Amino acid sequence: MARTVNPEIHARRRAAIIEAAAVEFARNGIDGTSTAAICKRAGIGSGTLFHYFPTKQEIALAVFADDIPRVEELCARALAESDPDRGLDMMIDHLLDELVDPLAPGLASAATIQANRDPDFAAVLQTIDGMVRRTLTTLLRRVNKRLGRSLPLPAASAARWIQGLVDAGHLGIVDGPRAQTVKDLRRIVAWLAGLPK
Amino acid sequence: MARTVNPEIHARRRAAIIEAAAVEFARNGIDGTSTAAICKRAGIGSGTLFHYFPTKQEIALAVFADDIPRVEELCARALAESDPDRGLDMMIDHLLDELVDPLAPGLASAATIQANRDPDFAAVLQTIDGMVRRTLTTLLRRVNKRLGRSLPLPAASAARWIQGLVDAGHLGIVDGPRAQTVKDLRRIVAWLAGLPK
DNA sequence: GTCTATATTCAGATAGAC
DNA sequence: GTCTATCTGAATATAGAC
Numbered sequence: 001m002a003r004t005v006n007p008e009i010h011a012r013r014r015a016a017i018i019e020a021a022a023v024e025f026a027r028n029g030i031d032g033t034s035t036a037a038i039c040k041r042a043g044i045g046s047g048t049l050f051h052y053f054p055t056k057q058e059i060a061l062a063v064f065a066d067d068i069p070r071v072e073e074l075c076a077r078a079l080a081e082s083d084p085d086r087g088l089d090m091m092i093d094h095l096l097d098e099l100v101d102p103l104a105p106g107l108a109s110a111a112t113i114q115a116n117r118d119p120d121f122a123a124v125l126q127t128i129d130g131m132v133r134r135t136l137t138t139l140l141r142r143v144n145k146r147l148g149r150s151l152p153l154p155a156a157s158a159a160r161w162i163q164g165l166v167d168a169g170h171l172g173i174v175d176g177p178r179a180q181t182v183k184d185l186r187r188i189v190a191w192l193a194g195l196p197k
Numbered sequence: 198m199a200r201t202v203n204p205e206i207h208a209r210r211r212a213a214i215i216e217a218a219a220v221e222f223a224r225n226g227i228d229g230t231s232t233a234a235i236c237k238r239a240g241i242g243s244g245t246l247f248h249y250f251p252t253k254q255e256i257a258l259a260v261f262a263d264d265i266p267r268v269e270e271l272c273a274r275a276l277a278e279s280d281p282d283r284g285l286d287m288m289i290d291h292l293l294d295e296l297v298d299p300l301a302p303g304l305a306s307a308a309t310i311q312a313n314r315d316p317d318f319a320a321v322l323q324t325i326d327g328m329v330r331r332t333l334t335t336l337l338r339r340v341n342k343r344l345g346r347s348l349p350l351p352a353a354s355a356a357r358w359i360q361g362l363v364d365a366g367h368l369g370i371v372d373g374p375r376a377q378t379v380k381d382l383r384r385i386v387a388w389l390a391g392l393p394k
Numbered sequence: 395g396t397c398t399a400t401a402t403t404c405a406g407a408t409a410g411a412c
Numbered sequence: 413g414t415c416t417a418t419c420t421g422a423a424t425a426t427a428g429a430c
Contacts, residue, residue, distance in 0.1 A: 396429105397430090399429095400426090401424105403423080403424075404423080404424095405421105406420085407418105407421105408418080409416100410417085411414100411417100
């Protein structure tokens with residue numbers, strides 16, 4: 001009598017591995033993380049790890065690819081708002097939430113390096129980035145057309161810079177008191193969105 | 198008598214190793230770069246590499262520490278300008294020059310990861326960042342006091358964000374046509390510096 | 395557990411300065 | 413010719429993917 005697969009347990013375990021891997025990757029980079037370290041943190045044996053993922057590369061891919069549905073849903077909700085300023089707020093809020101994650105700087109760095117070498121990985125990053133950028137661009141254009149405000153930069157450029165600013169926050173370069181950082185960022189975004197002082 | 202040390206040749210070769218290492222680190226990260234790869238690119242044997250540097254860590258440190266004098270000189274010159282706007286321009290120009298370097302995104306990522314593990318390395322990054330930030334802050338304060346313009350953000354915050362924006366460019370997230378990127382950045386900086394439209 | 399990859403070492407080989 | 417800074421690349425030992 002063969003043991004039947006329990007998909008729920010499988011998914012949970014897979015998620016636990018991804019979580020453990022994310023912590024290690026953020027701290028030590030992908031090459032700097034041994035599969036043993038992931039196993040230890042996830043509380044599993046190495047055999048189990050390679051039952052869930054064929055290679056370390058695939059784990060790295062999954063860490064980021066798992067975000068795609070979440071981002072998709074966020075973008076869809078922001079675009080569904082009738083007031084583009086509300087949609088922008090929603091996007092910014094979520095981007096800022098990520099920013100609070102202490103793993104963010106390390107993960108962003110690890111990702112940049114990995115994207116140099118793994119085209120599949122690069123594609124995943126591009127998917128996420130592109131989705132966010134297109135959403136922000138659309139929202140900014142709506143601000144422009146529907147609300148009649150004029151933007152200091154073209155919508156597409158402004159969208160890129162908003163992403164850039166958030167990523168700068170990710171890198172931890174802008175590392176003042178968190179509250180001040182968030183306040184500043186909102187002010188800059190407001191300017192980019194053509195809001196009056 | 199014995200053969201004497203030639204400091205000039207030694208320095209040149211050391212620089213060549215650092216240059217080769219920077220290329221490899223930018224492409225593959227520090228852990229992802231083998232000492233053999235550095236040797237190959239530098240055109241030397243592995244023995245020679247370890248004659249110049251005791252460990253790979255030390256090579257990584259040198260890649261960034263070598264920038265300190267250059268940055269010091271830049272900051273000193275910018276602060277010596279009587280017109281703070283000229284000083285700001287000077288800083289921005291140099292920051293943008295770095296941004297044009299195709300190695301910048303990879304090196305920035307590699308550095309972030311390395312700083313997590315090597316305190317000496319972290320100190321080097323902090324030195325460079327702090328120097329630039331203090332210089333920008335001082336220049337922005339002068340804009341405020343001497344020229345009587347008021348800034349949309351406190352000088353210290355604005356300085357951090359300028360660095361953040363440049364680093365966002367480093368990460369390659371803002372990767373539109375180069376000319377447009379540079380133009381946008383100047384516009385944002387002008388706003389941060391309180392210049393009228 | 396196996397097997398590869400790789401950081402570091404070492405025992406010379408080479409060649410410039412006197 | 414001698415002395416030594418400098419270089420080399422095979423050898424070692426260890427780590428780590430699978």
